[in-house]
Amino acid sequence: MSDLLNSMTAAASGMDAQATRLRMVSENIANADTPGFRRKTISFEEVHAQGDARAVATGRIHLDQTELERVLDPSHPMAGADGFYDGSNVDLMVEIADAREAGRSYEANLRMFDQTRRMVGSLFELLNR
Amino acid sequence: MESSITVLDMARSLARHSATRQALITDNVANADTPGFKAQDIKPFAEIYRAPGGEAPRTSFVPAATRAGHTGGGAQASGMAGLPGMEVLQRTKVGAPSANGNTVSLEDQMARGAEIKLHHDMALGIMRKSMDILRATLGRRG
Numbered sequence: 001m002s003d004l005l006n007s008m009t010a011a012a013s014g015m016d017a018q019a020t021r022l023r024m025v026s027e028n029i030a031n032a033d034t035p036g037f038r039r040k041t042i043s044f045e046e047v048h049a050q051g052d053a054r055a056v057a058t059g060r061i062h063l064d065q066t067e068l069e070r071v072l073d074p075s076h077p078m079a080g081a082d083g084f085y086d087g088s089n090v091d092l093m094v095e096i097a098d099a100r101e102a103g104r105s106y107e108a109n110l111r112m113f114d115q116t117r118r119m120v121g122s123l124f125e126l127l128n129r
Numbered sequence: 130m131e132s133s134i135t136v137l138d139m140a141r142s143l144a145r146h147s148a149t150r151q152a153l154i155t156d157n158v159a160n161a162d163t164p165g166f167k168a169q170d171i172k173p174f175a176e177i178y179r180a181p182g183g184e185a186p187r188t189s190f191v192p193a194a195t196r197a198g199h200t201g202g203g204a205q206a207s208g209m210a211g212l213p214g215m216e217v218l219q220r221t222k223v224g225a226p227s228a229n230g231n232t233v234s235l236e237d238q239m240a241r242g243a244e245i246k247l248h249h250d251m252a253l254g255i256m257r258k259s260m261d262i263l264r265a266t267l268g269r270r271g
Contacts, residue, residue: 004152014155021162046160046163055156109158112238118246119147119151122253123144126256
């Protein structure tokens with residue numbers, strides 16, 4: 001029984017982590033055209049929550065330090081003397097792929113949560129006969 | 130009358146085995162994108178369970194700590210301390226690990242999850258039927 005509860009904790013933490021990741025992706029996409037914006041990435045870590053329960057948690061947010069895109073637009077208010085300004089280093093294709101993966105993992109966690117819930121349900125059903 | 134009924138005992142062990150496995154598989158799925166995470170599982174029930182009178186202890190499952198971080202988790206953590214044979218295996222590798230060292234395959238975990246559900250349902254079904262039979266012998270229907 002406590003195994004099943006631990007299982008639900010793990011699944012919930014997985015959904016939470018994937019949701020956080022999805023939020024980062026949304027922020028990156030929203031700021032794809034913001035000058036000087038560095039894309040945010042987040043790491044996942046395995047954690048041992050209280051006692052037996054194991055789960056996943058998100059680590060610190062990192063700013064991608066790859067070079068910012070140089071955009072040529074002399075009319076832009078932030079353009080330098082050479083007519084270039086620093087764009088963001090967000091690659092939409094990468095973000096979309098990341099979002100897809102996060103969505104898929106979220107769904108997998110949800111499925112495991114639902115299955116655990118059903119298993120607990122059938123246990124209780126047996127008790128209530 | 131014997132105090133423990135073998136079939137109920139067996140069903141209980143199977144249900145417990147399924148629950149422990151479910152916890153591990155869910156943890157695998159939760160860590161499907163964690164760098165360096167190794168997928169875990171335990172031995173199939175048939176390999177662990179020994180019928181009463183068999184040589185090995187029958188309902189002991191002891192998940193062993195297989196990683197440095199398992200001091201409080203894994204084996205003892207799952208509340209299975211004292212039940213032998215339930216060491217955590219890191220052998221659930223399907224295909225090559227991904228570039229970040231993660232060996233979880235979601236598809237494989239889903240298949241294992243389905244199997245666990247099947248076993249758990251079977252265990253509970255056996256319990257239910259056994260209880261029905263017990264009730265019938267006592268002369269109470271329903």
